[in-house]
Amino acid sequence: xxxxxxxxxxxxxxxxxxxxxxxxxxxxxxxxxxxxxxxxxxxxxxxxxxxxxxxxxxxxxxxxxxxxxxxxxxxxxxxxxxxxxxxxxxxxxxxxxxxxxxxxxxxxxxxxxxxxxxxxxxxxxxxxxxxxxxxxxxxxxxxxxxxxxxxxxxxxxxxxxxxxxxxxxxxxxxxxxxxxxxxxxxxxxxxxxxxxxxxxxxxxxxxxxxxxxxxxxxxxxxxxxxxxxxxxxxxxxxxxxxxxxxxxxxxxx
Amino acid sequence: xxxxxxxxxxxxxxxxxxxxxxxxxxxxxxxxxxxxxxxxxxxxxxxxxxxxxxxxxxxxxxxxxxxxxxxxxxxxxxxxxxxxxxxxxxxxxxxxxxxxxxxxxxxxxxxxxxxxxxxxxxxxxxxxxxxxxxxxxxxxxxxxxxxxxxxxxxxxxxxxxxxxxxxxxxxxxxxxxxxxxxxxxxxxxxxxxxxxxxxxxxxxxxxxxxxxxxxxxxxxxxxxxxxxxxxxxxxxxxxxxxxxxxxxxxxxxxxxxxxxxxxxxxxxxxxxxxxxxxxxxxxxxxxxxxxxxxxxxxxxxxxxxxxxxxxxxxxxxxxxxxxxxxxxxxxxxxxxxxxxxxxxxxxxxxxxxxxxxxxxxxxxxxxxxxxxxxxxxxxxxxxxxxxxxxxxxxxxxxxxxxxxxxxxxxxxxxxxxxxxxxxxxxxxxxxxxxxxxxxxxxxxxxxxxxxxxxxxxxxxxxxxxxxxxxxxxxxxxxxxxxxxxxxxx
Ligand code: SF4
Numbered sequence: 228x229x230x231x232x233x234x235x236x237x238x239x240x241x242x243x244x245x246x247x248x249x250x251x252x253x254x255x256x257x258x259x260x261x262x263x264x265x266x267x268x269x270x271x272x273x274x275x276x277x278x279x280x281x282x283x284x285x286x287x288x289x290x291x292x293x294x295x296x297x298x299x300x301x302x303x304x305x306x307x308x309x310x311x312x313x314x315x316x317x318x319x320x321x322x323x324x325x326x327x328x329x330x331x332x333x334x335x336x337x338x339x340x341x342x343x344x345x346x347x348x349x350x351x352x353x354x355x356x357x358x359x360x361x362x363x364x365x366x367x368x369x370x371x372x373x374x375x376x377x378x379x380x381x382x383x384x385x386x387x388x389x390x391x392x393x394x395x396x397x398x399x400x401x402x403x404x405x406x407x408x409x410x411x412x413x414x415x416x417x418x419x420x421x422x423x424x425x426x427x428x429x430x431x432x433x434x435x436x437x438x439x440x441x442x443x444x445x446x447x448x449x450x451x452x453x454x455x456x457x458x459x460x461x462x463x464x465x466x467x468x469x470x471x472x473x474x475x476x477x478x479x480x
Numbered sequence: 481x482x483x484x485x486x487x488x489x490x491x492x493x494x495x496x497x498x499x500x501x502x503x504x505x506x507x508x509x510x511x512x513x514x515x516x517x518x519x520x521x522x523x524x525x526x527x528x529x530x531x532x533x534x535x536x537x538x539x540x541x542x543x544x545x546x547x548x549x550x551x552x553x554x555x556x557x558x559x560x561x562x563x564x565x566x567x568x569x570x571x572x573x574x575x576x577x578x579x580x581x582x583x584x585x586x587x588x589x590x591x592x593x594x595x596x597x598x599x600x601x602x603x604x605x606x607x608x609x610x611x612x613x614x615x616x617x618x619x620x621x622x623x624x625x626x627x628x629x630x631x632x633x634x635x636x637x638x639x640x641x642x643x644x645x646x647x648x649x650x651x652x653x654x655x656x657x658x659x660x661x662x663x664x665x666x667x668x669x670x671x672x673x674x675x676x677x678x679x680x681x682x683x684x685x686x687x688x689x690x691x692x693x694x695x696x697x698x699x700x701x702x703x704x705x706x707x708x709x710x711x712x713x714x715x716x717x718x719x720x721x722x723x724x725x726x727x728x729x730x731x732x733x734x735x736x737x738x739x740x741x742x743x744x745x746x747x748x749x750x751x752x753x754x755x756x757x758x759x760x761x762x763x764x765x766x767x768x769x770x771x772x773x774x775x776x777x778x779x780x781x782x783x784x785x786x787x788x789x790x791x792x793x794x795x796x797x798x799x800x801x802x803x804x805x806x807x808x809x810x811x812x813x814x815x816x817x818x819x820x821x822x823x824x825x826x827x828x829x830x831x832x833x834x835x836x837x838x839x840x841x842x843x844x845x846x847x848x849x850x851x852x853x854x855x856x857x858x859x860x861x862x863x864x865x866x867x868x869x870x871x872x873x874x875x876x877x878x879x880x881x882x883x884x885x886x887x888x889x890x891x892x893x894x895x896x897x898x899x900x901x902x903x904x905x906x907x908x909x910x911x912x913x914x915x916x917x918x919x920x921x922x923x924x925x926x927x928x929x930x931x932x933x934x935x936x937x938x939x940x941x942x943x944x945x946x947x948x949x950x951x952x953x954x955x956x957x958x959x960x961x962x963x964x965x966x967x968x969x
Contacts, residue, residue: 240948240952242901242949242952242953243900243901244901245898245899245900245901245904246898248895248898251891251894251895252871253852253871253874254847254874254878254891255871255872255873255874255875255876255877255878255879256875256878256891256895257875258895259891259892259894259895259896259899260895262895262896262898262899263895263898263899265899266898266899266900266901270901302868359851359852359853359854359855360854363853363854363855363857363858364854387514389808389855390810390813390853390855391810391851391853391855393810393851394851395850395851395852395853396852397930398850398851398852399933399934399938400930400931400932400933400934401847401848401930401933402848402933403933403934403936403937403938404496404497404500404936404937405496405500405811405814405815405848406851406937407936407937407938408500408814409810409811409814409851410937410938412814434940435938438934438938438939438940439937439938441923441938441939442937442938442939475923475939475941476922476923476941476942477941477944
């Protein structure tokens with residue numbers, strides 16, 4: 228929020244939202260996914276948005292969730308149209324919601340730049356993990372790297388960067404061994420860059436990779452892009468600060 | 481009718497763990513897959529015309545699958561007019577029976593084969609051997625795995641799971657048993673030379689040659705084979721009888737369609753503009769001609785394909801078996817082809833196997849071998865909607881087979897709790913109470929049911945003392961708190 232407000236946005240939050248339902252959709256449990264999708268559409272559609280309609284944008288904090296709404300919801304709607312309790316207003320509401328939806332780094336890339344940080348940023352290396360849906364479904368993989376570079380940081384792209392980290396929603400729970408093998412391969416490639424911290428635009432990947440690091444007892448800072456930009460805005464990008472904010476269990480403010 | 485495919489009797493957990501516990505296999509598979517995926521990327525990058533060609537090829541394949549029956553009739557008529565015998569075969573038994581009785585009529589004993597995934601699918605070698613025929617694979621990779629008595633682990637590189645040292649060892653072993661000198665070293669050259677010498681004898685002695693087909697052109701009645709080793713040429717021309725065993729999905733309408741798609745197996749498979757050998761066969765040896773087999777038999781095999789026509793999964797039948805989806809698949813790179821438990825592996829294998837053989841056949845394939853990363857659909861030259869198929873197959877499995885009732889219940893409950901703001905608050909309240917019993921050093925380390933899978937290898941942070949939702953609600957009700965800098969992360 229702070230990051231968005233510094234860029235001149237007036238921010239509202241649709242408090243009724245919970246989850247886009249992707250985990251259930253991907254696992255084949257579509258009635259449950261549709262229940263969550265309806266709730267999200269309802270919440271985002273009835274959101275009292277500040278400013279004129281044309282200037283309204285809904286920003287999502289995970290590439291995968293945004294991809295779900297933008298690219299998979301149409302398939303879910305098609306299916307739901309044949310189910311009992313269908314309401315023909317859903318496609319209209321969907322079009323309204325999806326039409327103004329952007330992923331956070333996409334929004335940042337278009338937003339007015341924030342005021343320059345008070346002091347020069349240190350040239351710290353940041354390992355960037357681009358989630359698969361961000362990269363292939365939204366085709367918005369490049370934005371985050373540009374954002375990080377404008378903070379004065381160096382972006383390190385790991386080897387095999389287009390390989391999945393193994394999260395995959397409930398796949399991480401139903402196939403923990405393969406999922407973990409993929410996490411370990413991804414972490415090895417990310418850490419081999421020699422970066423100070425790991426940054427991504429997907430909370431799912433971060434939870435999975437961070438959770439793995441935590442279990443292995445490794446303390447490598449793991450941050451969402453928004454957290455990194457917030458530190459950058461404050462000119463507070465020291466390794467110590469990255470380590471503090473990037474702890475696996477976040478301290479309460 | 482559902483098709484019939486071979487199946488590893490070991491259950492999924494055993495196959496998976498066997499693969500994960502074999503670091504050499506994983507290294508070999510990973511190396512081959514990365515090399516091929518990289519070659520494909522470079523080939524496209526240096527060949528701008530390749531992209532338009534790919535689309536034209538895809539459209540040609542889609543058109544053919546949309547009009548399959550009339551094209552098959554036309555193909556049969558053309559091939560028959562060229563002097564070939566054309567047989568429509570239902571599945572493995574019909575194919576094997578036909579070849580066995582053909583061999584009996586010809587007094588044939590020795591069979592040579594070039595690489596064919598369909599004959600793997602039909603388990604043909606085992607069936608012919610059971611009938612007393614001697615079968616020799618002549619593709620280098622197939623030759624290796626035949627010596628090892630294994631199944632292919634990659635659609636293009638059947639022995640991808642074996643490295644040079646392992647191959648040299650099996651060749652030496654073969655040489656010792658035959659009383660001939662083994663390969664002179666474990667370099668690629670000597671290994672290939674050894675196989676070539678051994679196989680030459682087999683070619684010359686063979687009574688029947690069996691090949692697959694990469695494409696079948698209805699307009700002209702042509703069987704098209706692409707290889708990089710040239711062995712299919714010999715299999716198709718040296719023995720007096722040539723049998724083509726091809727899926728009905730291989731048919732194309734016109735010669736022009738063939739031209740559109742002919743580069744794709746090499747381009748998407750190994751990153752070459754064209755395979756080293758393209759073999760075109762239109763009939764047996766013409767009267768008075770000096771080359772070619774005396775008899776040509778073309779078996780057009782269904783084995784579970786027709787039921788897919790006209791349905792949501794019909795695009796699966798446009799697969800040209802290039803292996804591009806295998807090479808980019810993260811799960812395939814971890815476990816390799818044998819873990820999939822049947823003939824086809826990688827994304828297309830996990831989707832197509834249950835489609836051909838029935839949803840109850842290896843039901844773990846759609847569920848357990850895909851993270852939905854979408855790499856496959858990006859790589860597939862035919863734009864087969866693999867991720868969509870994974871999801872709809874999972875949905876069909878949930879709908880039709882039913883899942884364990886506890887899993888069902890978990891999704892139901894989870895779905896209900898997250899489908900309205902009020903329920904979500906209840907969820908938070910319960911979860912906060914419950915999580916106290918699942919923590920260690922401030923992290924969540926346990927969870928009930930299948931959710932527990934996460935915690936076998938990973939932690940999770942507990943639910944925040946104040947969630948963003950709660951902070952927002954508090955902020956809205958108290959103007960003093962409206963400074964956003966205090967937002968919890
Ligand atoms: S599904 Fe596509 S990428 Fe995979 S083998 Fe078939 S044609 Fe190639």
